[in-house]
Amino acid sequence: MPFIIFLIVIVLLVSTTIRIVPEACAMVVERLGRFHTVWRPGIHFLIPFADRIAKRINLKEQVADFPPQPVITKDNVTMRIDSVVFFVITDPKLYAYGVENPIAAIENLTATTLRNIIGSMDLDTTLTSRDEINTQMRSLLDVATDPWGIKVNRVELKNILPPDAIREAMEKQMKAEREKREAITLAKGNKESAILTAEGNKEAAILNAQADKQKAILAAEAQKEKEIREAEGRAQAILNVQRAEAEGIRLLKEAGADDAVLRIRSLETFAKVSNGKATKIIIPSDIQNMAGLLSSLKETLVSPSAPVTDSDSGNSSTPAAESSSTFDAPEEINGNEEA
Incomplete structure (x- = not known):
């Protein structure tokens, strides 16, 4: 029986002495009420009744989504802006002992920094300078949270909510801008369409004129060819007649005419x-x-058989x-x- 009690005591001591720290975590250990060390991931031994785990800290990057904060611009326009802060704990000791409530401290620091930045800008600049605001806030928050063992990696503005009246005016302005762009686009389209139509008509007129010109040239060439062929035919006919007449004369000469x-x-x-229609005869x-x-x-x-008188008979009937x-x-x- 005493052995069993002794074994139970040993098991309890071991279970309370051995500690295993998981990855991406850290533990702040106090000994006799004072800070002793920071346990990193791995196995560690805790002295019973002397050491105490004061705080378990998550070393992963954390996201703090803060509710919308009312801010006033340089031109006295009140709007609500909600932001998101991405941060990571770099020093567990400072995080455990630097500030009572680190998340609340970051939230309040974010709100005050945002008010300072927006207060130096007017409404239009605020709406169009989101990246600039994010950069300034990240830089200022990173410097302010260093004593707390926190590093701010990124700050993003989720929504910028102006008053309803200004939002309606902005919507009307955006609608007018869209209608303007639509009208400009339609005008450009009509202009390009008219230009293309005019160019098409111009090219069609040029092609028609060229076709008419080519047609006239071909007709003139055809008429010219026709007249040349007709002239050649007439010349050939005249030449044939002349050749026939020359051949007739040659034959007459050869026949002894x-x-x-x-x-x-x-x-x-x-x-x-003389039997023709000529009015003058040469x-x-x-x-x-x-x-x-x-x-x-x-x-x-x-009178082929008429007598022929000799030269001394005087006048005859032949003369x-x-x-x-x-x-x-x-x-x-x-x-x-x-x-």
């Missing part, structure tokens, strides 16, 4: 010309000779006929001239 035959052909041509200068030739041919064809033929031919020619 004399001057009389050529004169007959001339008369045939003259007859064709009569060759040797028309009398051709008339004489016709008379001779006529005499030959009419009379020749005189008659010579007389008739000019009348025929004169008739043609009158015609």
Whole structure:
């Protein structure tokens, strides 16, 4: 029985003597009522009835979300601002003995610092200088909390709440700005649309003009080609006629045609010309000779068997006929001239 009591006493002493500090924690230990040491993460031994754990401290980064604080701007506008402070405990001893209630101290210090900063700014600057306010507050709070073993890492303003009247005016202003931007955007869109339409019409007109020009050029070239082909055809026809006439003359010459035959052909041509629609007829200068030739041919064809008198018999009927033929031919020619 005494052994069991002794064993129980030993277990109780061990359980009250051995302490294990978890990670990211620290313990402030007092011995006989005075600060003794700070236990870091690990196993430690506590002297019974002499040592006491005065405070358990969390070494993680902590977040303190404070309620909205009323502040007054430089232009006497009252607004409410709530802030968030991110801090970490760097010195457990200072944190345990430096201030009675560290969180309340940080809250009050944050409120006073915020009032000082906002009091030097007007409403518009306050609304647009959130980053600047955060930087100033972090710097001031970090310096002020050093004696407490606290390091302020970051300060953020969650909400800036101006009065209802100012908020309504700001909403109207923002609405007007949005409507203005909308109108400007629509105007720019209409302008660009009109410019694009005008450029499209311009390009279409240019293309149409070029098409008309090309069409006119092609039509002119076609007309030119047509006239050239027609002229070449007429020239070829004239050339063929000339070649045919030259070939006829050559054949006549090769056939031994004399001057009389050529004169007959001339008369045939003259007859064709006189039967045309021309109002003026050019009569060759040797028309009398051709008339004489016709008379001779006529005499030959009419009386091929007429006796021929010798040179001593005097006048015969042949000269009379020749005189008659010579007389008739000019009348025929004169008739043609009158015609």
